[in-house]
Amino acid sequence: xxxxxxxxxxxxxxxxxxxxxxxxxxxxxxxxxxxxxxxxxxxxxxxxxxxxxxxxxxxxxxxxxxxxxxxxxxxxxxxxxxxxxxxxxxxxxxxxxxxxxxxxxxxxxxxxxxxxxxxxxxxxxxxxxxxxxxxxxxxxxxxxxxxxxxxxxxxxxxxxxxxxxxxxxxxxxxxxxxxxxxxxxxxxxxxxxxxxxxxxxxxxxxxxxxxxxxxxxxxxxxxxxxxxxxxxxxxxxxxxxxxxx
Amino acid sequence: xxxxxxxxxxxxxxxxxxxxxxxxxxxxxxxxxxxxxxxxxxxxxxxxxxxxxxxxxxxxxxxxxxxxxxxxxxxxxxxxxxxxxxxxxxxxxxxxxxxxxxxxxxxxxxxxxxxxxxxxxxxxxxxxxxxxxxxxxxxxxxxxxxxxxxxxxxxxxxxxxxxxxxxxxxxxxxxxxxxxxxxxxxxxxxxxxxxxxxxxxxxxxxxxxxxxxxxxxxxxxxxxxxxxxxxxxxxxxxxxxxxxx
DNA sequence: GAGTGGTCTAGACCACAGA
DNA sequence: CTGTGGTCTAGACCACTCG
Numbered sequence: 001x002x003x004x005x006x007x008x009x010x011x012x013x014x015x016x017x018x019x020x021x022x023x024x025x026x027x028x029x030x031x032x033x034x035x036x037x038x039x040x041x042x043x044x045x046x047x048x049x050x051x052x053x054x055x056x057x058x059x060x061x062x063x064x065x066x067x068x069x070x071x072x073x074x075x076x077x078x079x080x081x082x083x084x085x086x087x088x089x090x091x092x093x094x095x096x097x098x099x100x101x102x103x104x105x106x107x108x109x110x111x112x113x114x115x116x117x118x119x120x121x122x123x124x125x126x127x128x129x130x131x132x133x134x135x136x137x138x139x140x141x142x143x144x145x146x147x148x149x150x151x152x153x154x155x156x157x158x159x160x161x162x163x164x165x166x167x168x169x170x171x172x173x174x175x176x177x178x179x180x181x182x183x184x185x186x187x188x189x190x191x192x193x194x195x196x197x198x199x200x201x202x203x204x205x206x207x208x209x210x211x212x213x214x215x216x217x218x219x220x221x222x223x224x225x226x227x228x229x230x231x232x233x234x235x236x237x238x239x240x241x242x243x244x245x
Numbered sequence: 246x247x248x249x250x251x252x253x254x255x256x257x258x259x260x261x262x263x264x265x266x267x268x269x270x271x272x273x274x275x276x277x278x279x280x281x282x283x284x285x286x287x288x289x290x291x292x293x294x295x296x297x298x299x300x301x302x303x304x305x306x307x308x309x310x311x312x313x314x315x316x317x318x319x320x321x322x323x324x325x326x327x328x329x330x331x332x333x334x335x336x337x338x339x340x341x342x343x344x345x346x347x348x349x350x351x352x353x354x355x356x357x358x359x360x361x362x363x364x365x366x367x368x369x370x371x372x373x374x375x376x377x378x379x380x381x382x383x384x385x386x387x388x389x390x391x392x393x394x395x396x397x398x399x400x401x402x403x404x405x406x407x408x409x410x411x412x413x414x415x416x417x418x419x420x421x422x423x424x425x426x427x428x429x430x431x432x433x434x435x436x437x438x439x440x441x442x443x444x445x446x447x448x449x450x451x452x453x454x455x456x457x458x459x460x461x462x463x464x465x466x467x468x469x470x471x472x473x474x475x476x477x478x479x480x481x482x483x484x485x486x487x488x489x490x
Numbered sequence: 491g492a493g494t495g496g497t498c499t500a501g502a503c504c505a506c507a508g509a
Numbered sequence: 510c511t512g513t514g515g516t517c518t519a520g521a522c523c524a525c526t527c528g
Contacts, residue, residue: 006450007450010450051437051450051451054451055436055437073434075432078485079485079487079490080490082487082489082490083490180489181489182488182489183486183487183488183489184486184487184488184489185484185485185486186484186485186486187320187482187483187484188433188482188483188484188485189318189478189482189483190435190453190455190478190479191300191478192296192300205251205252205255205296206296206299206451208435208453208478210435233434233435233436233453234435237432237433237434238432238433238434239430239431239432239433240323240324240430240431240433240485240487241428241429241430241431242324242428242429242485242487243427243428243429244425244426244427244428244429245324245325245328
């Protein structure tokens with residue numbers, strides 16, 4: 001009918017979710033019912049569901065119906081998490097573990113380690129590196145993919161070419177070995193997920209991920225690690241704090 | 246045909262744009278032609294164009310055809326930009342001006358000032374504030390909306406209840422008045438644009454914006470400003486740097 | 491089997507730009 | 510006027526879930 005019916009329908013349903021008319025976990029009416037309610041075809045409702053799903057608000061499933069899945073985002077404190085005390089809190093093996101435990105979520109990570117050449121888009125492009133890949137879960141939902149590239153010399157000295165890096169994670173081991181990072185830089189972009197990312201994070205092609213690329217520098221200015229983190233934007237908020245200079 | 250034709254088509258066209266088969270500014274074939282090339286209906290091509298447009302890669306226009314519009318993102322250096330020297334570089338009136346000039350872009354801002362009550366989602370919720378709204382352009386393209394909330398007492402002392410705040414912007418005036426911010430916190434989320442944001446930034450309902458909320462604290466721990474910035478994700482990259490603690 | 495959402499088609503009508 | 514993209518429809522067929 002009206003050319004703006006799509007936007008109106010999306011706005012209406014979104015408001016009903018965010019104001020609590022539909023509670024998280026509740027079932028939404030079937031697409032044909034909503035089509036009748038709004039006086040449009042099922043195609044239009046299906047398209048509206050597509051956008052709401054891409055925002056992480058709903059989860060339509062074939063055969064099972066559509067449920068509300070809104071979850072408040074996980075807050076990632078980028079700077080304080082680099083403090084050794086934060087990484088080692090609660091006997092955690094790194095900042096991710098410590099952070100999720102504080103939020104009442106159960107963290108789990110799968111780590112694989114191998115050697116290779118750092119990819120072109122990193123500060124270590126072309127160098128021989130030890131690559132640590134982490135697949136991270138919160139309450140068994142996949143929430144982050146992180147790939148860490150460490151120059152071979154640094155990795156061997158800090159003994160981080162193995163899966164378990166002990167209390168506090170790799171930065172604690174680097175510090176123990178005299179390669180403690182002195183300066184960090186993070187760059188954030190947002191894009192659609194690549195195929196492998198979408199498969200692991202269970203994302204659709206029209207959803208969005210943060211790509212956070214952190215480069216860690218030693219006191220002498222050498223790059224001791226580049227870490228590329230992929231996170232669905234609807235699951236995470238990013239937080240930074242600093243003193244005025 | 247195949248159920249995955251949509252993703253394949255999107256991936257194919259995206260690759261042709263990013264590898265340079267279609268240069269920025271070039272015209273893409275009309276939707277009916279691409280429908281024939283891929284052996285699908287125009288609806289499917291139209292949907293693929295919708296996703297590529299939402300990524301900021303192409304700009305389809307009624308009557309005029311579809312052109313490639315990929316632009317590298319503007320890098321926003323969140324921390325160094327708070328240094329007074331950076332804000333006042335090149336005779337600029339704040340960090341935004343200085344940053345865009347360095348990138349060879351022409352900045353322009355429209356500012357309006359009024360009084361009101363700070364909205365609920367800010368640290369100043371409910372307080373009487375001076376509200377400064379900025380609409381920012383790069384080469385006359387809208388790129389950012391920023392709304393700054395300043396407690397009335399601070400705003401009057403720093404004389405930032407007027408449109409022009411002089412060399413270095415409001416933080417320089419606050420420092421002059423003894424309200425210089427001592428600590429900053431920024432929280433980043435990503436969501437779809439609200440109607441007013443979409444209108445100004447010329448965004449579609451399925452595109453995404455960063456919402457960067459910066460809170461500035463005085464040396465005594467009081468909030469002297471909350472600034473909510475809205476930026477299309479495909480136009481901006483966010484950068485943070487800090488020393489290990 | 492009945493009902494769900496996933497995907498695609500063919501076609502309609504529209505607004506708009508440009509020759 | 511022709512051709513462009515914007516939007517929506519009606520319907521098809523499918524994969525899937527659940528009683």
